[in-house]
Amino acid sequence: MEGKRRLTRRSFFRGSGVLAAGAALAACGATATPQAVQETVATGVTVAVETVVAVASPAAQSPVTVSWWTPPLWALGVGGNTPDAPPDAWVKDAVARYQESHPGVTIDAQVIPWGEWNQKVLTSFATQSWPNLVYRGLTTGDTTAAGNMALNVDAGIVAPIDDIITGEDKEDIGKADWDLCAYKGQIWSWPLFTDPSILVINKSIFQEKGVEDLLPKEPERKWTYEDFLTAAKAVTYSTSGGSEPDVYGLGLSGDSQFYFSMGYMLLAYGGKKYSKDGLKVLFDDPLTIEYLEFMKALQDEHKVMVPNLPPGNDVKQYFYDKKVAMRMWWCGIASEIESGLATGKIQGPFELMFLGSPNQPDVPYRRHAGANELTLMQTPDPGTLRASGDFLRFLTDTENSKAWKQGGFFPTRKSAGQGLFDDPNFVWVTDNLLPLEDCYWDDQAGGMNPKAANALADAKIDDMVQNVWQLVMLGKATPEEALGNAAAEANAALEVALSAG
Amino acid sequence: MATITKPALPQLSSSQASRSTRHTRWRRSNKWAYLFIAAPMTEFLIFSVYMIFSTLRMSVVRTAYSGPEPFVGLANYQSVLTDSGFWHSLQITLTYTVVTVLGGIFIALTVSELIMRFGTRTQTFFKASYYLPAVVSAVVVSMVWIWLFQQWYGLLNYLLGLVSLGPVPWLSHPDSALRSLMLMSLAGGHGGSIVFITAAMGGVPTTLYDAAKVDGAGEWTRFWRVTLPLLRPTLVYLFIMGVIGSFQVFTTIYLMTPGGGPLQSTQTIGYLIYTTAFVRTNFDLAATQSILLAVVILTFSVIQYRVLSVDIEY
Numbered sequence: 001m002e003g004k005r006r007l008t009r010r011s012f013f014r015g016s017g018v019l020a021a022g023a024a025l026a027a028c029g030a031t032a033t034p035q036a037v038q039e040t041v042a043t044g045v046t047v048a049v050e051t052v053v054a055v056a057s058p059a060a061q062s063p064v065t066v067s068w069w070t071p072p073l074w075a076l077g078v079g080g081n082t083p084d085a086p087p088d089a090w091v092k093d094a095v096a097r098y099q100e101s102h103p104g105v106t107i108d109a110q111v112i113p114w115g116e117w118n119q120k121v122l123t124s125f126a127t128q129s130w131p132n133l134v135y136r137g138l139t140t141g142d143t144t145a146a147g148n149m150a151l152n153v154d155a156g157i158v159a160p161i162d163d164i165i166t167g168e169d170k171e172d173i174g175k176a177d178w179d180l181c182a183y184k185g186q187i188w189s190w191p192l193f194t195d196p197s198i199l200v201i202n203k204s205i206f207q208e209k210g211v212e213d214l215l216p217k218e219p220e221r222k223w224t225y226e227d228f229l230t231a232a233k234a235v236t237y238s239t240s241g242g243s244e245p246d247v248y249g250l251g252l253s254g255d256s257q258f259y260f261s262m263g264y265m266l267l268a269y270g271g272k273k274y275s276k277d278g279l280k281v282l283f284d285d286p287l288t289i290e291y292l293e294f295m296k297a298l299q300d301e302h303k304v305m306v307p308n309l310p311p312g313n314d315v316k317q318y319f320y321d322k323k324v325a326m327r328m329w330w331c332g333i334a335s336e337i338e339s340g341l342a343t344g345k346i347q348g349p350f351e352l353m354f355l356g357s358p359n360q361p362d363v364p365y366r367r368h369a370g371a372n373e374l375t376l377m378q379t380p381d382p383g384t385l386r387a388s389g390d391f392l393r394f395l396t397d398t399e400n401s402k403a404w405k406q407g408g409f410f411p412t413r414k415s416a417g418q419g420l421f422d423d424p425n426f427v428w429v430t431d432n433l434l435p436l437e438d439c440y441w442d443d444q445a446g447g448m449n450p451k452a453a454n455a456l457a458d459a460k461i462d463d464m465v466q467n468v469w470q471l472v473m474l475g476k477a478t479p480e481e482a483l484g485n486a487a488a489e490a491n492a493a494l495e496v497a498l499s500a501g
Numbered sequence: 502m503a504t505i506t507k508p509a510l511p512q513l514s515s516s517q518a519s520r521s522t523r524h525t526r527w528r529r530s531n532k533w534a535y536l537f538i539a540a541p542m543t544e545f546l547i548f549s550v551y552m553i554f555s556t557l558r559m560s561v562v563r564t565a566y567s568g569p570e571p572f573v574g575l576a577n578y579q580s581v582l583t584d585s586g587f588w589h590s591l592q593i594t595l596t597y598t599v600v601t602v603l604g605g606i607f608i609a610l611t612v613s614e615l616i617m618r619f620g621t622r623t624q625t626f627f628k629a630s631y632y633l634p635a636v637v638s639a640v641v642v643s644m645v646w647i648w649l650f651q652q653w654y655g656l657l658n659y660l661l662g663l664v665s666l667g668p669v670p671w672l673s674h675p676d677s678a679l680r681s682l683m684l685m686s687l688a689g690g691h692g693g694s695i696v697f698i699t700a701a702m703g704g705v706p707t708t709l710y711d712a713a714k715v716d717g718a719g720e721w722t723r724f725w726r727v728t729l730p731l732l733r734p735t736l737v738y739l740f741i742m743g744v745i746g747s748f749q750v751f752t753t754i755y756l757m758t759p760g761g762g763p764l765q766s767t768q769t770i771g772y773l774i775y776t777t778a779f780v781r782t783n784f785d786l787a788a789t790q791s792i793l794l795a796v797v798i799l800t801f802s803v804i805q806y807r808v809l810s811v812d813i814e815y
Contacts, residue, residue, distance in 0.1 A: 119779045125566045126784050155566040254673060255760050308670040309763065310652060318653070460586065460781065463765065470764050474674060 064387045065106040067131035069124075071117045073193075073407065076335070080406040083339050087111050090403055098394050105387050125157060132388040136189055136373045153183050159376045160186040164389050172398075173412045176438045177371045189373035190396050193409040195330050196369035196433055197264040201353040205235050205247065205325040220432055221355050222365055225269065225294065228358035232304035235325040250298060251324035254309030254470050262465055264328065264368035266291050267439045268357035273465075278452050279498065281461075281490040283468065283483040292472050292479035299473060309473050320346045328357070331429060332408030354425040356433055366439040371412055410434060455497030459490050559788035577789040587790065589765065590773040591797070593679060597769060598747035601686040606739055608687060609694035610732075614724065616695070617702050628699060632692030643756040646685045647672070650757075675766035678758055682767055685753065694739050701735040702728060737809045741802050748798050751775060770794050 070091060077085025078093045088111040095107040110131070112120055124130040136149075152158050165187060170178065177191035206212045211234040216223040223231075232249025239246055266273070271288035274281055282288065299305040306315065306324060318324040320340060331354060340346030359365050376392055379385050394400065401416035410430060411417050417434075421427050464486045471477040477485075527533070560577050562570040581587050616627045634642065649656050650671035661667035671681040705728060713723045751771035754761070761768030761776065768776075770790065778787035 122779055122782050126564065126782070128567055152566065155568065157566050254763050308652070308673050310670070310673050311759070313647075314652065314673075323653070463586075466760060467764055470675070474763065476675070476764065 062383060063104045063106070064381075064383045065108050066133065066384060066388045066391050067108045067110070068133040068391070069110050069112055069121065069131040070135045071114050072111050073135070073409070074403060076406040080403060083335070083342075087113075094395065094400060094403075098391060102387075102390070105391070107391060125152070128157075130157065130377045132377055132379055132384055133392055134375050134377055135192075136375045149181070149188060150183050153186075153188055157378055158188050159378050159385060159389075160188055161190060161376050161389065161392070162187050164393055165190075172415050174414075174434075177412045180371055181373055189375045190392060191371035191373050191412040192396065192401075193404040193411055194369045194371050194434065195332065195409050196367050196429060197328060197330055197357070198429070198433070199326055199355040199357060200319070200329045200333050201326050201355055202319065202322060202324075203351040203353040204349045205322060206231070207349075207351070209235055209237070211235065215353065216355060219428070221428060223355070223358050224361055225358045229298070229302065229304070232298070232326065233302060236302075236304040245303065247323055247325065248306045248318075249304035249325050251306045251315040251318050251327045252295075252309065253312040253315045254473070255312050255466070262469055264357045264439070265295075267368065268359045268363060268366070269294070270360050270363045279494065281456075281487050281494065283465075283487040283490070284480075289479045289483055292468070292483065296472055296479065300475075309470060322347075322350070330408055331410075331426065334408060334423065334425065335406070352425060354429060354433075365436060367433045367436040369434070369438050452494055452498060455494050456490065459493035461490055464490060556788045556791055559785050560792050562785060564783075564785040564788075573785075577785050578793070581786060581789045581793060586765070586768075586773065587770075587793075590768050590770045593767065594748055594750075594769045594771075597679065597683060597686075597750065598744055600683045601747050602740060602743035604683075604687045605691055605743060606694060606736065609691040609698055609739070610736075612691065613695050613698040613702060614728075616699055624699065628692075628696055631695045634689050635692040639752040640756060642685075642689070643753050646753075647757055650681055650685075672758055673763055675762070675764040678762040678766045682753060682757065685757075694743075697735050697739060698732060701732050705731045733809065737806065740805050740809060744801050744805065745798055748794065748801075770797075 072087035074080075074090030075085070075087065076082055077089040080090075082089070088109070091109050091111055095109050098107060099105060108131075121130075121134060149158075173191055177194070178187060181187050181189035181191055201215065203212065203215070206215055211231070214227070214231040214234055216227065234249070235247065236245045236249045237247055238244060262273075266288060269287060269291040271291040272282040272285040273288075295305075299307055306318065310318070315324065315327055319327050320337075334352060337346060337350055337352055341348055341350060356365065356367065374392055374395065376385070376388055379388070396413070398413055398415045401411040401413040402420060404411040404416070405420050410426075411420070417430055421430055468479075468482040468486050471482040472479050561572060561574060563573050563577075564570055612627075612631065616624050619627065648654070652658060652668050652670050652673065655671070657671065658668040661669065669677060672678050709727050709731075710723055713727055718726065748769075749771050750769050754767050754769055754772045755775070758767040761772050771794075774787050774790045774794065777783050777790060
């Protein structure tokens with residue numbers, strides 16, 4: 001009798017084997033799960049329409065928990081003026097304020113570090129374990145952010161928010177920002193804030209060289225590529241009087257170039273990336289080629305640009321150390337410089353000036369911004385969806401939108417942005433840059449064909465663009481060769497994807 | 502006569518006796534050891550066995566955020582194997598592996614041979630010194646090397662500048678980025694190998710050296726004919742583990758050459774899998790690349806084991 005109960009090594013491993021087989025079967029059988037989820041998601045779509053109607057009620061009737069994932073966007077705390085504030089300070093405050101006025105609703109907020117953000121969000125999408133509200137920024141989809149929106153909508157994982165948007169909201173936030181969130185005639189995201197690309201100038205270098213008058217004039221601060229080249233030449237010099245410069249007019253890196261050179265500066269030059277419908281890559285457009293030839297000449301012929309495309313962190317350091325007078329970046333640099341000056345990491349004088357990209361005379365002057373959004377995700381529970389929509393409205397009201405006055409962000413709500421800033425650079429962005437037409441999504445608008453977006457992602461379009469930039473600037477190919485090859489490869493991938501039915 | 506009576510032992514009931522016997526048998530049978538391995542076994546089943554099968558499943562379907570994930574057979578494998586980026590990454594990984602593993606073991610062997618010439622205390626000092634970097638995380642080591650390689654402020658270019666050379670764009674040029682990473686790998690991180698090799702060297706019977714000396718063997722011959730053959734099992738182990746580690750290299754690439762380096766010149770297979778999954782969100786292709794990487798590592802390991810492993814009897 002006892003022999004039967006003995007746990008022998010063989011029986012132990014047999015048991016383990018059964019468990020392993022079970023695990024394997026569970027893994028192989030997981031294909032059934034998405035189908036089940038699809039059913040619940042489908043239910044969620046129906047519910048979403050309900051949500052929108054019922055969202056006017058202040059709070060859900062029964063206790064409900066809303067999960068909200070955000071990166072550490074509010075870096076300066078509750079008042080927007082505490083440099084060492086915990087990354088979740090503003091979030092905790094907002095959650096406490098909301099929960100106080102909405103008994104029965106619990107907000108489970110998670111502030112996820114940037115380093116983990118992409119991985120965590122994309123994994124949650126892939127494993128059908130997404131939160132109720134999620135920040136959607138440029139990081140969730142590189143080149144094909146707009147396309148990802150389309151793909152996510154088509155996959156049924158996000159909920160439409162049309163019915164929680166009032167006419168007042170539509171007026172208060174620019175059409176370009178709403179258009180970014182639109183797909184198939186519905187709105188799928190709330191534009192929270194914008195962080196436009198800008199050319200950041202260390203005005204002190206210009207002042208030291210006595211060439212401040214080469215910078216664009218107030219109030220519009222517009223300039224051409226010719227003006228830009230003249231200014232860059234004037235601030236490229238050797239501090240020791242040698243023949244080789246150790247201060248350069250312009251610093252651009254080999255990474256992040258899509259947003260900060262191939263994007264804004266290329267479009268302001270008149271170049272193109274894609275056709276309006278996103279179905280054709282236009283890298284081989286003559287003006288795109290000419291733009292890269294111009295950039296190459298900045299480095300090799302005029303020698304006003306730091307050679308060999310240093311890493312982004314190096315360019316940042318050179319700018320802090322006054323080795324670079326101009327770089328393409330975003331307004332968040334103001335608080336970095338301020339903090340650096342206060343702690344002595346950056347030596348003064350260091351006066352910042354924000355500018356737009358230089359423009360070719362016949363190209364309209366535009367901004368390069370896009371928006372960063374908050375997305376309501378599908379859930380089968382109507383109460384949760386309703387409460388999530390209500391919390392989304394709370395986070396995006398005028399008062400809470402004013403909290404974007406930190407870290408270099410600008411609220412998309414005009415009512416929140418009016419008179420919010422007193423720094424002349426931020427006032428210039430608010431009054432002169434933001435009202436301009438946005439060129440960021442000009443060639444890949446929210447309605448981009450999801451198949452094309454997917455094909456471009458599969459064809460590693462971002463790597464292609466980055467390769468083109470590096471091939472040309474590192475002297476491995478001519479602009480015509482690099483752009484021509486990239487366009488041919490990308491268009492071949494697009495053709496295959498679009499002809500697949 | 503006085504009669505000595507033994508004190509009466511307490512009588513156990515039959516059930517108590519049975520329980521006691523079972524308890525003793527159980528304790529003596531070592532079956533309780535299974536309890537200790539139950540936790541790691543469970544972890545192994547969930548995080549290794551399940552994950553392997555899950556990855557295998559993902560490699561033969563078209564993954565989706567929701568909805569059905571259709572079976573696509575070997576289409577993902579075809580897609581990966583016809584992707585020039587995969588072969589480019591494999592080539593970079595192989596180059597990195599060959600240089601860093603062979604070079605690393607050569608350096609470790611040389612350093613170990615030199616260390617073994619000292620007395621015990623000095624040996625311990627050197628072993629500890631060489632092993633010290635192993636306790637520092639790869640992140641910290643990478644950050645230090647980023648600054649050493651920095652083009653304008655870095656120590657290496659400063660030293661080159663003293664002899665009128667450079668500056669070298671160590672990490673920002675496609676011709677130098679991979680070499681810089683290999684240089685970093687060769688310059689440190691041999692502590693573990695040195696500990697293994699010196700331990701093995703210490704186990705070589707001195708009588709063998711004495712006999713070789715008597716036979717007229719010089720220092721080089723003794724090393725080549727006595728030390729090296731006896732180190733073979735240790736070296737095989739280090740080769741296999743080194744190859745596996747090099748094939749999976751990720752942290753330094755991710756931190757030191759973001760985006761896979763200039764013109765993807767440092768995009769190893771590990772980095773390619775990461776970007777495929779978490780940048781391009783192609784989880785099915787990333788799973789396929791992972792399976793192929795596992796096959797490559799397994800193949801190399803078997804070949805290494807077959808070629809290098811021999812039973813040595815003295």
